[in-house]
Amino acid sequence: xxxxxxxxxxYASQRLPAKSLxxxxxxPMVQHVYERTRQSRLLTDVIVATDDxxxxxxxxxxxxxxxxxxxxxxxxSDRVAFVARTLDxxxxxxxxxxxxxxEPALIDQTIQLLVDDSAxxxxxxxxxxxxxxxxxxxxxxxxxxxxxxxxxxxxxxxxPFVRDSQEVTDWLSHAVFYKHFGIYVxxxxxxxxxxxxxxTPLEQAEKLEQLRILEHGFRIKVAITEHNSIPVDTQDxxxxxxxxxxxxxxx
Numbered sequence: 001x002x003x004x005x006x007x008x009x010x011y012a013s014q015r016l017p018a019k020s021l022x023x024x025x026x027x028p029m030v031q032h033v034y035e036r037t038r039q040s041r042l043l044t045d046v047i048v049a050t051d052d053x054x055x056x057x058x059x060x061x062x063x064x065x066x067x068x069x070x071x072x073x074x075x076x077s078d079r080v081a082f083v084a085r086t087l088d089x090x091x092x093x094x095x096x097x098x099x100x101x102x103e104p105a106l107i108d109q110t111i112q113l114l115v116d117d118s119a120x121x122x123x124x125x126x127x128x129x130x131x132x133x134x135x136x137x138x139x140x141x142x143x144x145x146x147x148x149x150x151x152x153x154x155x156x157x158x159x160p161f162v163r164d165s166q167e168v169t170d171w172l173s174h175a176v177f178y179k180h181f182g183i184y185v186x187x188x189x190x191x192x193x194x195x196x197x198x199x200t201p202l203e204q205a206e207k208l209e210q211l212r213i214l215e216h217g218f219r220i221k222v223a224i225t226e227h228n229s230i231p232v233d234t235q236d237x238x239x240x241x242x243x244x245x246x247x248x249x250x251x
Contacts (some may be wrong), residue, residue: 002224003111004089005043007033008076009059009097011052015139019232020055022099025245027062029232030055034064037206039104042111043093045095049083057081062165073210077184081195089188091115096182098232101239106227110185113221122213123185124151125180127225132169133180139233141180141208143222151220154180154208178224184210190218 009020009030016022021031030048037046047058051071059066073079080094091114095102105124113123126143134140138156146152153159162171171177186194200215202208213220232238 001090001115002088003042003044003091003093004084004087005040005046005093005095005107006080006083007037007046007095007097007223007233008079009033009048009050009055010076010079011050012071015234016232018054018239020050021058022172022232022238023167024100024238024242025121026104030059030097030098030242031062031064032104033095033097034059034062035082036102036104037098037107038097040107040111042108042115043105045169047083049156050095051079068077073179076182077186077191078195078210081184082192084188084191092191094184094186094187096231099182099229099231100232101244102181102183103227103229105181106181106225106229109223109225109227110183113223114185114187117221121187121190121218122220123223123226124210125181125183125223127181129172129177129179129230130239132172135172135177136168139231139237142177143180145178145222146249149222149224151210151213151214151222154206154210156181156206156208180210181225181229 021028048066049069056066067083069079069082084092110123110125114120143154144152162174165174197216200212203211217243
C-alpha cells in the first residue's frame with residue numbers, strides 16, 4: 001500500500017503565530033515533527049504542506065520535502081487533501097505540524113486501524129487523561145467514544161459531565177476522559193470527498209475540523225494508545241515542549 005504522511009504547517013496560526021518555525025533545541029518545530037514522522041515503519045513518504053515560503057525554505061534547509069498550498073485553505077485536512085490529490089495514495093496520514101513530540105509508534109498504531117479493516121475510512125488516536133491540567137485545559141481536545149471505539153464527539157469542554165460529583169478536581173476518579181491527538185488517517189478517496197463537504201456548525205463553533213466528518217454522518221475509528229504527546233497551541237505549550245526536549249537531550 002502507498003501510505004503518505006503529510007504535515008500541514010501554517011505560518012499565521014491564530015494563537016501562536018509562526019509556531020512552525022519556533023526554535024526547539026536548535027531546530028524549528030516543523031523539523032522535529034518531520035523527523036519523528038519519518039521514523040514511522042508504515043509510511044512510504046513524508047511531505048510538509050505549507051502556505052508560506054519561510055516554512056518551505058526551512059524544510060528544504062534540513063533536507064525535507066515541502067509543497068506550497070494556497071493561503072486561503074482553512075483547515076489542516078483541507079491542506080493535506082490539496083497535496084494528496086495528485087499522489088494516488090491508498091492511505092493519507094495527516095500529522096499536525098504542532099506535534100513535535102509525536103511518537104512514531106503512535107502514527108503506526110493509527111495507520112493500522114485502516115490496514116486491518118477495509119471498512120474504516122478515517123482513523124485517529126486518543127489517550128486516557130490522568131492529569132487534571134489536561135482535563136481542564138481547552139487546548140487539550142477531549143474525545144468521547146463508543147463501545148466499539150468509534151468517535152461520538154470531540155470537544156474543548158469537559159465531557160462527560162460527572163453529575164454526582166460536585167468537585168471537578170475529583171472527576172478523574174469517577175469517569176474516563178480521553179484526550180485527542182492531532183493525527184488523522186484517511187483512505188485516499190475519502191479524503192478528497194471530505195474536502196467537498198460543507199463546513200458544519202459544530203466544526204465552526206469548536207474550531208475542530210474532525211467534527212465535519214461526524215456531522216455529515218461518517219464514522220471515525222479511534223485507537224486508544226499509551227503513547228503521549230504535547231500539541232503546541234499556546235506559548236505555555238511551547239515552553240513545556242522546550243523543557244521536555246532539554247530533559248531528553250541531557251540524558
